[in-house]
Amino acid sequence: MKIVGLTGGIGSGKSTVLTYFKELGAATFIADIEAKQLMNTNAELIKEITFLFGSEAYKNGILNRSYISEIVFNNKAKLAKLNALVHPKVRAHFENFTKTTKAEIVIYEAAILFESGSHNLCDYVITVTADFEERIKRVMLRDQTDKEAVMQRIKHQLNDEAKVLKSDFVITNNTFQSAKEQVKTIFEILLKLN
Structure with missing residues (x-):
């Protein structure tokens, strides 16, 4: 069994990416x-x-x-x-x-994976990123909130650059199709790793 941490800033699309991993047979823990x-x-x-x-x-x-x-x-x-x-x-x-x-791959999804120290539970870590403005738009739409409130929440999270540096894989989630393809590739790589 491989334990894979999945993280990313608010609005990056972690939930969407997690769904793609689940479709491929990974067990998921949010x-x-x-x-x-x-x-x-x-x-x-x-x-x-x-x-x-x-x-x-x-x-x-x-x-x-x-x-x-x-x-x-x-x-x-x-x-x-x-x-x-x-x-x-x-x-x-x-x-x-x-x-x-009994899954070969278990995805541990956490917004504050590094901040909480939970990355230490993981064999590998994936960070999901997306264009900054796209992230803001997604959260405003999802949470029915304004840009200022979203910026406040982003301010309390570790920035993408820091997360990417600590990660084994990065998924750029600007379009769902592209993200799905990246998930499939990473899933196949993970299955082959010891």
């Missing part, structure tokens, strides 16, 4: 979705997050994401503490996931 699920279901994590952010962290038993986001986007120390609580739980969940899959 760290962000798993993290959100664990923050709502893991009793220990709920207790720790409530202790860190106060009783407003949860509304009717569900994580108050807008409240938490407002705090962590303006307080790097709180963000680091939140990540220190969540990432180990996601890693443990991923390790269990890898024990139950």
Whole structure:
């Protein structure tokens, strides 16, 4: 089994690329979705997050994401503490996931793969890139938000150049057809690697 990290900036098209890998037979694990699920279901994590952010962290038993986001986007120390609580739980969940899959290739998708240290779980890393303006347009359309809000989120992510330097493969996702072809090529290469 090969564990392959998949990352890229907001709007780069990681989800689309992940779908292409899944179509080829890879098992897929989306760290962000798993993290959100664990923050709502893991009793220990709920207790720790409530202790860190106060009783407003949860509304009717569900994580108050807008409240938490407002705090962590303006307080790097709180963000680091939140990540220190969540990432180990996601890693443990991923390790269990890898024990139950029979796929030759497992894709671990995470927006903050390098920032969280999760790239250390991976045999190879792929970064998905796209033209900057295209990324902004995609996020504005997807999230029904304005350019300023998108730029704020981009500012909090490691830039593409830094990710590319740390990666084994790069997929340029400016058109879906081109991205699909690149995924197929990389998938075939991965199958042949020891």
